[in-house]
Amino acid sequence: MSxxxxxxxxxxxxxxxxxxxxxxxxxxxxxxxxxxxxxxxxLGLDLQALQSNHEGQLVDWIxxxxxxxxxxxxxxxxxxxxxxxxxxALNAFDGPVLEVHISNIHKREAFRHHSFVSSRxxxxxxxxxxxxxLLALRRMATLxx
Numbered sequence: 001m002s003x004x005x006x007x008x009x010x011x012x013x014x015x016x017x018x019x020x021x022x023x024x025x026x027x028x029x030x031x032x033x034x035x036x037x038x039x040x041x042x043l044g045l046d047l048q049a050l051q052s053n054h055e056g057q058l059v060d061w062i063x064x065x066x067x068x069x070x071x072x073x074x075x076x077x078x079x080x081x082x083x084x085x086x087x088x089a090l091n092a093f094d095g096p097v098l099e100v101h102i103s104n105i106h107k108r109e110a111f112r113h114h115s116f117v118s119s120r121x122x123x124x125x126x127x128x129x130x131x132x133x134l135l136a137l138r139r140m141a142t143l144x145x
Contacts, residue, residue, distance in 0.1 A: 002046040003070040003144050005137065007036060008058055009051040010077030016102075016130075024102050025129050032130045039134055043141040055083055062089035070144050073136045075100045080115040087116040096143040098136040101126035 009029060012019060017028040033049045040047035048069065052058050058079065065072055072093060079086055080101070090097050099117045104127030118124050123139060125132040 002044050004046040004048055004068055005040065005071045005073060005140055005144075006061065006065045006069040007033070007047060007049040007133070007137075008061060008072060008074040008076070009049075010058060010075060010079045011053040013075060013077055014051050014053065027130050032133055035130075036133050036137055039137055043137065045137070045141060045144070047137075055079055055085060059085050059089045062086065062093060065095075066093055069095065071095045071097070071140045073098045073100060073133070073140060074117060074121075075102070075133075076115075076117050080105070080117050082116070084116055087120055090117065090120040096122045096140065098122060098140055099124045100132045100136050102129055102132060103127060 013029055016024055016032065017026050029051060036049065037047045050061050062072065072090070072095065074097065076083065076086055097120055099115065099121040105115065106126065122143065125136050128135060
């Protein structure tokens with residue numbers, strides 16, 4: 001039986017490939033999810049990929065993952081810097097959590113340097129472009145082995 005990993009993408013990530021390609025690249029979210037899903041299959045993991053621009057929806061999905069997923073990979077987008085609600089939901093999740101950022105948030109505006117999610121995450125991957133998702137999934141496979 002494969003272990004399920006929930007991949008959550010927050011606000012504006014539905015615009016990958018269109019929004020600021022000089023920062024986020026030209027791949028679409030569908031491109032990224034397809035690559036991550038293919039790797040998940042190779043690693044014997046079942047991937048559930050979800051995206052929402054709404055904080056409450058992300059919180060609901062994190063809560064649902066408590067009963068369905070072994071781990072969570074999350075790119076909370078701008079909610080990284082503002083959402084105690086997402087942090088609280090992640091704190092109620094028993095499995096490993098990995099945080100991904102396409103850009104290096106520490107080279108950007110000062111308000112982006114702090115992430116509430118990071119205090120819950122087993123690891124944070126930032127600045128590796130969309131390849132960061134694949135790195136996170138490989139690490140998650142190791143954590144769940």
